[in-house]
Amino acid sequence: MHKSSHDDRGNLVNYYDIMNVPRDADKAAIRSSFCVLIKRYHPDSSGENSLDYRKKAELLIKGYKVLIDDALREEYDRLLFSVQRESPHGFVFLPRKRVKYSISLEGLLKTRLLNKSIRRGERVRKFGQDVEIFITAVEAKKGIIAYVDLPTRVLCPLCTGSDRDCHVCRGVGRIASTTMLQVSLPPPIKDGAKIEFDLLAARPDKLTSFTMKTLRVKVTMIGARGAQ
Structure with missing residues (x-):
């Protein structure tokens, strides 16, 4: 893998985190996330020319080039997964397929906004949780790290909600998005x-x-209740 995939300290950059997409994201999801994030951080569209924004935009562009190319992504995944089987604290990274979303949260992620006719609290009480994770006995002893996609609202970095003609947020003042939370x-x-x-x-x-x-x-412990 090219050195550009490593930071100044030589550590491998996690482009999935940078791009805010799951590790099994398809190209359509990668393109969609890239378009949203690059508008937020690129100086030409955000109006912000700080060093942090420029670095973020550079990482987004590098990450997009790697994840959108099948050959580069395969090589990158092989390297990334080989060094991320366990965290520095010994916690195990949980496969995303063992993170199950309740119907209420799935709908929220799809629409980005709550259905006004049904309160989220009522849905949560029905299902008892937003997310259910399935772990093994070994993982329970070591501790785990799971990544959960959650809906977010981003204040428009260009107009901060003050311009109805803003081309970034289209006058709404915020941008609907999702953010991957490390649990x-x-x-x-x-x-x-x-x-x-x-x-x-x-x-x-x-x-x-x-x-x-x-x-x-x-x-839920795998094997304890027959969960898959």
Whole structure:
């Protein structure tokens, strides 16, 4: 893999995190996320020319070139997954296929906005959680890190909601998007455990806010209840 995929310290850059897409994202999802993010951070569209924004835009462009090319992505994935089987703390990275979303959160991710006729609280009480994760006994002893996609609203970086003719947000003042949240569960993890995460405290940055105030996660042990 080319050195451009590593940061100044020689560490491999996680382009999936940079691009805010899951590791199994198809090309359409990668293009869609890239278009949203590059508008937010590129100086030509954001109106912001700070060093942080320029670096973010550069990473987005590099990440897009790697993930959109089948050969480059295959090589990158092989290298990335070989170094990310476990975190520096010994936590195990959970495969995304073992993160299951409730119907309420799935709908929210698809539409980006809540259905006004049905309150999210009522849906959550019905299903008991937003996300259910399935882990093994070994993972329960080591602790796990899971990535959860959550709907977000991004304050328009160009007009900050003050221009109805803004070409970035189309006058809405915010951009509907999704953000991948890293959820860490330290050991020991008990089967059936229910954990609530405060999303107000986990706000990604000053421009971005989650559309939900809390994330409710339920843990199910694989084998304990026949979960797959």
